[in-house]
Amino acid sequence: MGRSPCCEKAHTNKGAWTKEEDERLIAYIKAHGEGCWRSLPKAAGLLRCGKSCRLRWINYLRPDLKRGNFTEEEDELIIKLHSLLGNKWSLIAGRLPGRTDNEIKNYWNTHIRRKLINRGIDPTTHRPIIQESSQDSKPTQLEAITSNTFNISFTSPSSTPKIESTSFQGTSEKISMFTFKEEKEECPTKEKLPDLNLELRISLPDVVDRRRQGLVGEGESTRARCFKCSLGMINGMECRCGRTRCDVVGGSNKGSDISNGFDFLGLAKKETTTSLFGFRSLEMI
DNA sequence: AATTCTTACAACCGCAGTTCG
DNA sequence: GCGAACTGCGGTTGTAAGAAT
Numbered sequence: 598m599g600r601s602p603c604c605e606k607a608h609t610n611k612g613a614w615t616k617e618e619d620e621r622l623i624a625y626i627k628a629h630g631e632g633c634w635r636s637l638p639k640a641a642g643l644l645r646c647g648k649s650c651r652l653r654w655i656n657y658l659r660p661d662l663k664r665g666n667f668t669e670e671e672d673e674l675i676i677k678l679h680s681l682l683g684n685k686w687s688l689i690a691g692r693l694p695g696r697t698d699n700e701i702k703n704y705w706n707t708h709i710r711r712k713l714i715n716r717g718i719d720p721t722t723h724r725p726i727i728q729e730s731s732q733d734s735k736p737t738q739l740e741a742i743t744s745n746t747f748n749i750s751f752t753s754p755s756s757t758p759k760i761e762s763t764s765f766q767g768t769s770e771k772i773s774m775f776t777f778k779e780e781k782e783e784c785p786t787k788e789k790l791p792d793l794n795l796e797l798r799i800s801l802p803d804v805v806d807r808r809r810q811g812l813v814g815e816g817e818s819t820r821a822r823c824f825k826c827s828l829g830m831i832n833g834m835e836c837r838c839g840r841t842r843c844d845v846v847g848g849s850n851k852g853s854d855i856s857n858g859f860d861f862l863g864l865a866k867k868e869t870t871t872s873l874f875g876f877r878s879l880e881m882i
Numbered sequence: 883a884a885t886t887c888t889t890a891c892a893a894c895c896g897c898a899g900t901t902c903g
Numbered sequence: 904g905c906g907a908a909c910t911g912c913g914g915t916t917g918t919a920a921g922a923a924t
Contacts, residue, residue, distance in 0.1 A: 613919095635909065655911095684913065684914085687912060
């Protein structure tokens, strides 16, 4: 069963927005706030699809947007976050105030990709691009990784197939999320370069821990909060739990995750030890 | 000056997840 | 519980502007 189109395409404008359309949209949202994008175009007198209005507002018209070039710090932060999150542009944008996912995505594709390639790093895997010739004079692949992206220090002995911990440059924060497979019959270069699993698993560590600690009863609801809520975006622009039925585990107040020591992505605040991994090195200045 | 090529980025599209009646 | 409606995300496309020829 197909879904109906979000709008009457025959009666909507497409392409670049005019100044007048922008002004209408801004005026309407200033007066009525965001939300209900489907009905917004009609109410605002715009011959546009609701999705188009939303996109225009979020990516271009929002007053809190930071226009202009990306700084070197932003570049490096995007690279770090992309190495952890992959193409999760909205999550990356969440760590860059004033930047949109679309903007970061475009910037990645036009600038950072090339920048990484010039550094000899594969922008998809964040691993060095292997060049068959003249490898002798180059640093080992693992050295290249650690020097070109961010420090990953492998403490596990070569006999163990699992990396016990890694550390970001300038911090002793430990991460235990990377694993790699033992591939005995693989070529020697693969042995040198563990197959990093950069898949990010996001869970709700506080629920598990509270269960373990007996703080959440067996019969008590542990139904998941909305995803963004669990990421610490409670009551923020991103989290709409305020108007939905999203439960807070254990009946505590909204925002309790933050006070429990979890911030964006469920990463630990400095003194918390129960998170997936720390992110001290990723904190915004 | 005209044409072609490249780059940057705004906007669109389709899909998946969530909400709500 | 179900299905339609709604929202948000990520990939892709279209096009204006600038650079190169």
